[in-house]
Amino acid sequence: MKSKLRSYIINLSATLLVYFVLSTLIGSGAINKYYASILIMIGINVIMTVSLNLTTGFLGELALGHAGFMSVGAFTAGIITKQLTASMGWDAAACLPISLLAGGILAAVMGFLIGVPALRLKGDYLAIITLGFGEIIRVIIQNMQITGGASGISRIPRINNFSITFFVMAAVIVVMFTLGRSRHGRAILSIRENAVAAESTGISVTRYKIFAFTFAAFFAGIAGGLYAHQIGRISAATFDFNKSIEYLVMVVLGGMGSITGSIIAAGVLTLLPELLRQFADYRMLLYSIMLILMMLFRPKGLMGTAEFSLTFVWDRLTGFYKRAASSKATPKPVTMPDSPTYAVKEGAPVLETRNLGIRFGGLQAAEGVNLQLFDNEIVGLIGPNGAGKTTVFNMLTGVYLPTEGDIQLLGQSIVGKKTYEIVADGVARTFQNIRLFKSMTVLENIKVAFHTRMHYSPASGIFRLPKYAREERGIEQRARELLRVFNMEESADLPADGLPYGQQRKLEICRALATSPKVLLLDEPAAGMNPIETRELMETIGLIRNRFSVAILLIEHDMKLVMGICERIYVLNYGRIIAQGTPTEIRNNPEVIRAYLGHSDGGVKKGEEGEAHGNA
Amino acid sequence: MAMLDVNGLNVYYGAIHALHDVSFTVEKGEIVTLIGANGAGKTSILHAISRLIPAKSGTIAFNGQPITGQDAYKLVGKGLSQVPEGRRIFAQMTVLENLEMGAYTRRDKGELQRDLDMVFGHFPRLKERVKQMAGTLSGGEQQMLATGRALMAHPTLLMMDEPSMGLSPILVEEIFAIIRDINKEGTTILLVEQNAHMALSIANRAYVLETGNIVMEGEASKLLNDDQVKSAYLGT
Numbered sequence: 001m002k003s004k005l006r007s008y009i010i011n012l013s014a015t016l017l018v019y020f021v022l023s024t025l026i027g028s029g030a031i032n033k034y035y036a037s038i039l040i041m042i043g044i045n046v047i048m049t050v051s052l053n054l055t056t057g058f059l060g061e062l063a064l065g066h067a068g069f070m071s072v073g074a075f076t077a078g079i080i081t082k083q084l085t086a087s088m089g090w091d092a093a094a095c096l097p098i099s100l101l102a103g104g105i106l107a108a109v110m111g112f113l114i115g116v117p118a119l120r121l122k123g124d125y126l127a128i129i130t131l132g133f134g135e136i137i138r139v140i141i142q143n144m145q146i147t148g149g150a151s152g153i154s155r156i157p158r159i160n161n162f163s164i165t166f167f168v169m170a171a172v173i174v175v176m177f178t179l180g181r182s183r184h185g186r187a188i189l190s191i192r193e194n195a196v197a198a199e200s201t202g203i204s205v206t207r208y209k210i211f212a213f214t215f216a217a218f219f220a221g222i223a224g225g226l227y228a229h230q231i232g233r234i235s236a237a238t239f240d241f242n243k244s245i246e247y248l249v250m251v252v253l254g255g256m257g258s259i260t261g262s263i264i265a266a267g268v269l270t271l272l273p274e275l276l277r278q279f280a281d282y283r284m285l286l287y288s289i290m291l292i293l294m295m296l297f298r299p300k301g302l303m304g305t306a307e308f309s310l311t312f313v314w315d316r317l318t319g320f321y322k323r324a325a326s327s328k329a330t331p332k333p334v335t336m337p338d339s340p341t342y343a344v345k346e347g348a349p350v351l352e353t354r355n356l357g358i359r360f361g362g363l364q365a366a367e368g369v370n371l372q373l374f375d376n377e378i379v380g381l382i383g384p385n386g387a388g389k390t391t392v393f394n395m396l397t398g399v400y401l402p403t404e405g406d407i408q409l410l411g412q413s414i415v416g417k418k419t420y421e422i423v424a425d426g427v428a429r430t431f432q433n434i435r436l437f438k439s440m441t442v443l444e445n446i447k448v449a450f451h452t453r454m455h456y457s458p459a460s461g462i463f464r465l466p467k468y469a470r471e472e473r474g475i476e477q478r479a480r481e482l483l484r485v486f487n488m489e490e491s492a493d494l495p496a497d498g499l500p501y502g503q504q505r506k507l508e509i510c511r512a513l514a515t516s517p518k519v520l521l522l523d524e525p526a527a528g529m530n531p532i533e534t535r536e537l538m539e540t541i542g543l544i545r546n547r548f549s550v551a552i553l554l555i556e557h558d559m560k561l562v563m564g565i566c567e568r569i570y571v572l573n574y575g576r577i578i579a580q581g582t583p584t585e586i587r588n589n590p591e592v593i594r595a596y597l598g599h600s601d602g603g604v605k606k607g608e609e610g611e612a613h614g615n616a
Numbered sequence: 617m618a619m620l621d622v623n624g625l626n627v628y629y630g631a632i633h634a635l636h637d638v639s640f641t642v643e644k645g646e647i648v649t650l651i652g653a654n655g656a657g658k659t660s661i662l663h664a665i666s667r668l669i670p671a672k673s674g675t676i677a678f679n680g681q682p683i684t685g686q687d688a689y690k691l692v693g694k695g696l697s698q699v700p701e702g703r704r705i706f707a708q709m710t711v712l713e714n715l716e717m718g719a720y721t722r723r724d725k726g727e728l729q730r731d732l733d734m735v736f737g738h739f740p741r742l743k744e745r746v747k748q749m750a751g752t753l754s755g756g757e758q759q760m761l762a763t764g765r766a767l768m769a770h771p772t773l774l775m776m777d778e779p780s781m782g783l784s785p786i787l788v789e790e791i792f793a794i795i796r797d798i799n800k801e802g803t804t805i806l807l808v809e810q811n812a813h814m815a816l817s818i819a820n821r822a823y824v825l826e827t828g829n830i831v832m833e834g835e836a837s838k839l840l841n842d843d844q845v846k847s848a849y850l851g852t
Contacts, residue, residue, distance in 0.1 A: 360752075384784045385756025386741060432755045432782065501654035524755070527782050530653060530810045531851025557756075557784050598786035 007311040014310050019166055026162055036162055040230055042270045043165035044223050047172045049250040049262040051219035056248065057256035057305075058180065059212040060192030062127040065114070065134020066220055066247050071239030072110050072137060073103030073221025075147050078156040078228035085157060092157035096164070096229065103225035104218045110137065111217020115210030122195070134244055141236040152235025160229040168226060172219050175462050176259050179215075182461025182468060183447075183454050186440075188212050190448045192257075193437035200397060200431075202423035202452030202515050211458070253294060254301050261303030305439060339453065342410060342426055342518045344375050349408075350551050351396070351427070351519045356405035357575070358395060365391045366575040369405070371553075373519060378545055378552045380562040382586075383572035384596050389555045390432060392572070393521050396553075397429050398422045410518070424452040428517035430508045432524045432555075438497035442488065442507055445496050446479040449514035479514065485547065486510055486540065502533045506540065513548055520544065522554040526561050534558055538565050559597070563587065571596065617680050619644045619773055619804050620665070625674035627657075627664050627828075634660045635828045638674070642773065642806050647799050649807040649815040649836065651849055652825030658808040660828075662775050665806075666691060666698050678773070693721040697771030699779055705761050707751030711742055714750050714761055718768030727770075735764040738794050755782045763791065767798065774798070775806045780814065792818050812849040816840040824849070 022039065025031045031039070048070060055063045077099035084090040084098070114133045121129060141147045148154075179185045187208050190198040199205050228234050246269075254265030272290065276283040294302070344350055351373040358366050366388040373379055381389050394400040396407060398419040407414050414422050437445050454475065456467040483489045486506055491499060496507060505525055512520060525541070526534045538561055545552060556562050562569065563583040571579040571592050579589045586592055593599060618641035627635040635657050642648045650658045663669045665676055667688040676684050678696055706714050715735060719728055736743040739760040745753060750761055759782050766774060776795070780788045792814050799805050809815035816822055816836045824832035824845065832839070839845045 382784075385760070385782070385787060386745075386754040388754075390754060524782060528654065528778060528810055530812060530849055532848065533654065535851055557782065557788070559785055596784055596786055598789050 010311050010314050015170055019163075019170075022166070023162060037230070038271065038274055040160065040162055040165045040226075042267050043162075043169040044226050044230070045247070045250065045266040045270050046169050046263050047219055047223040047226070048247050049254065049266040050173060050176050050259055051216040051223070052247050053251050053254070053256065053259065053262045054176065054188070054216040055212050056251050057258070057262075058185070058188050058192060059209060060256075061122065061209065061212075062124075062130075062248075063213075063216070064127050064131040064241070064248065065137070065244055066130075066216070067239040067241075067243035068134035068137035069107040069110060069217040069220035070224035070227065070243070071141060071234075071236060072107040072217075073100075073224025074228040074234050074239070075103075075141055075153070075224075075236075076106045076221070077103035077225030078153055078234055079146060081157055081159075081229065082153070082155070092159045095157075096159055096225075099229075100168075100222050100225040103228075104221040107221025107224065108214045108218035111214040111220075112210060114217075115213035131241070131244075134239075134241065138236045138240055147236070150235070150237075152233065152237075154233035156228050156232050156234070158229060158232040160226050165226055165230075168222065172222070173259065173263065178462045178464060179458065180259070182458070183451055183456065183471075184208070184211070184458045184461055186444065186448050187451055189257075189440065189444075190437050193440060194435045197431070197435035197437065198448070199419045200399075200423065200429055200435075201449040201511060202420045203448070204418070204420045249291065252301055253291065255303035255305060256301060257305035258301065258303035258307055260308040261301055261306075264302055339516045340426065344518075345411065348411065349373055350375050350410055351553070352408045353392075353396070354406045354408070356392070356395060356402050356407060358391060358400055359403045364575055366395070366402075366572075367404070369572070369575075369577055371570060371577075373551045373553050375518075375551055376545060376549065377568065378541065378554070378566050380566035380569040381553060381555045381572060382557070382562055382569060382596065383578075387572040388575040389572055390523055391575075393429060393523055393555065396422075396521060397427060420452070423515050423517075426516075426518035427521065428512035428515045428519070429521040430505075430512050430523055430525060432527060434501075434504050434508055436496040436504060436508060436511075439495055441493050442483065442496055442499065443476075443479055443492040445507060445511050446482060446514045447475055449511045450475040450478065453516055482510055482514060485543070502529055502536070505529070505537070509540070509544070513544065513550075517550055520548075520550045520552045522552065522556075524555055524557065526556055526558040529558075531560075534561055537561070541565055618642060618677075619646075619679060620806065621675075621677040621680075622661070622665065623675045623677075625661070625664055625676065626672040627660050627669060628672050629669075633828065635664065638825075638828070638830055640823050640830060640833070642804060644804055645799075645802070646821060647795065647805045647807060647819045649809060649812075649819040649822045650825060651809065651812040651815060651822060651845075653849075654810075655827075656825040657828040658825055659777055661825075662698060662777055662806070662808060665775065666696065692769055692771075695770075695772035697766045697769040697774050699762050699766040699774070699776040705750045705753075705758050705765070707749065709750055710747050711750055711753070711761060712746045714765050715742075715768050718765035720769075722768075722770060731768055731770070735767055738767075738790070739764055756784065756787065759783055760787070763794070771803060773804045773806065775808075777808045778810060779807075780809060780811050788814065812845075813840075816845075 026036045048066065052063060052066045055061055080099040080102050081092060081095040084095045085092050114130060117129050142150050187203045190203060191205050191208055195205050250265040250269050251262055253269065254261030273283060273287055276286050279286055349372040353369050353371045356366060356369040369392060381392065383389055391400065395402045398417050402415060409425055409427060414425060437448060454471050456471050460468045480489060480492065483492055488503065488506065488510065491503065496504065499507060509525065526537055529537060541552065542565060544550065566583060569581065569583060569586045570577055571586060573595050578595065579586060579592050620642040623639050625635055625638040638661060650661060652658055660669065664671045667686060671684065675682055678694065683691060706717060715732060719731065741757060742760055742764055745757065750758065753761060763779050779791050783791060788811065795805060795807065796818050807815055807819065816839055819836035822834065822836045822839050823830050
């Protein structure tokens, strides 16, 4: 906590210092009016770029209509200020907060409306929608009476100045930083990293897409308001597709996912055309060449996804780190995020499917599947390739909607629920092809999964209220504990895709456990592992059952693992269960041998097979 | 002259030195397998040979000709084909189209039907799904398709990266039988496998990798009975 306070003080002092230097220079005339107005434009463009980075960089959805939101904010704010000063006789400066806020809110409403198609679309399709949306806004504004038609509106009181712009910009940057480091920011990031995995760790992808779009639009609206009061005259044509692309270029150049990158890029790209003015006709050519060169040499943008940290630089300069490392702080006791309590009925299965089936067009992928999973059990689901095993998992987790039958979790039907809701209800899974949040650290991967068990609001995260601090401290500790159980503590701060393959599989299991499940579904956990790694995995699975009180259902082709740790086994073929029983029964079942095992030892060499370990 | 001659290969991922002076050969008609733990560098070797990642230093010669400076796609036409790890199939194409893509570089299109029948003979499951989009196949079926597609190129050297991954026990045996069959028909094979036991049982020679170094090499049958190999990779 102390180091956080230090970091606040360092950043606040630096911000104030920059402000006083610049405003003194402007006040004394050392920076002339022309350059002062460029500084203000930089401020406005920083807000635009940083907010666009939320959707394009952090969420990972290409948005091509960001200038449209700016336009909504500019017109709303401009009209309100004009009306209030003209008809009500208000002082223009007093109007500004109201107009800016109104502009932001109306833009946010538009952002929400564009976020709704995100329910169904992604990638290029969504990009086209944002493109269309930006154009629609422009055309509507151009044709409305109140917005002054094609000529736009003029004589908006020019009450914006450097101080206002600077502090609004600073506030937006701070909000972006704190939001990014809250559970809500993590949720948005995880969607960019892997939307399927995000949904399966309890994050409503749709909700957070809309959230990000709305939030970004709000800030673009505010930037628009500042712009209107800076220039004094606005027309819809200013906020066209080219303008949107300009901001997109700034985001890409700065680095998608880096706020400091956006700030630098907005500064450089606003200044550059002005500095190149002396080259007259060649100005835009030079500008473009510089862009191309920068992208060639830094394809991930200036900053990539990294951030520049003043605190870090300060600590380096002052040698603070050495001292901090030597003084070990004793951790305070923390309140954990709630672990759900599951009402398990004695003798009743925790998970049960009744006559479950699904048909894709003409293909009956599963039919009449009856599975029962009891508390603390390890059960195998095996069968030939294409038999429908993963399809069953996808139905259990709400990825597919079954066309027949029912799924009961602790006596309640979960058919029709969304994937992230089923996670909250207590079913977690891993994937056949590993789906980690690759560029996030190991620790962050786990933290994302605590999402469903946390409660603090976006506001609490942005303003770092006590609830935020309490819950974040809680999951930090819990996440590290979890890593310790799996001997992965030392990798906590490594990017997930830097881990060796076996560790990645383990991390995926860890992440699933962080959602505090009652039922854990493992899809081919031993795929790609050698016999030694597989043996370690078997120990890990045993450990999980004993320490976390879960029921485990696993799909696996490694018979040593299946026969070694499963108490019961279901065999699926062509979407139907053809056999069930203990490992011994399954191994000797002629139909299973014919369809799946090949011969009765099923790939397990003599003398190696272990009977089910019971609850040991 | 060896069919494939890798000499002093060094590969870096950023600052990480992934392969250290790796040298090995594959003779015509052989099955050679690379075994080692995850992260030991097996896949990196295959990718360096097929030019999917750049080598920092070292030479790779195929049939006596250096291939170090050549583009990945051209190698297929020269008879070097790869079954990539992780089932990189063309998801938006049908099973049949995927297989036809495998024969893309071949000139003797007349043989196409015979080869398709050969692949379907090995994997009847693929025949059942011939018109299905490859992306909708199950994981194991995609693995079969990736293998089938590589066979369609009629390579002289086939590099296989974990062909048994995600396959049922019965198909694991099948895939190793197939590897032996196509080898008998004249295809030379470089095989990377986690299932070291099976890989060593069908291979002529093997190299053992540890953290980017070749630490052991020899006849597969000898390595299969080597105590060190047994305890480190076979789990017996």
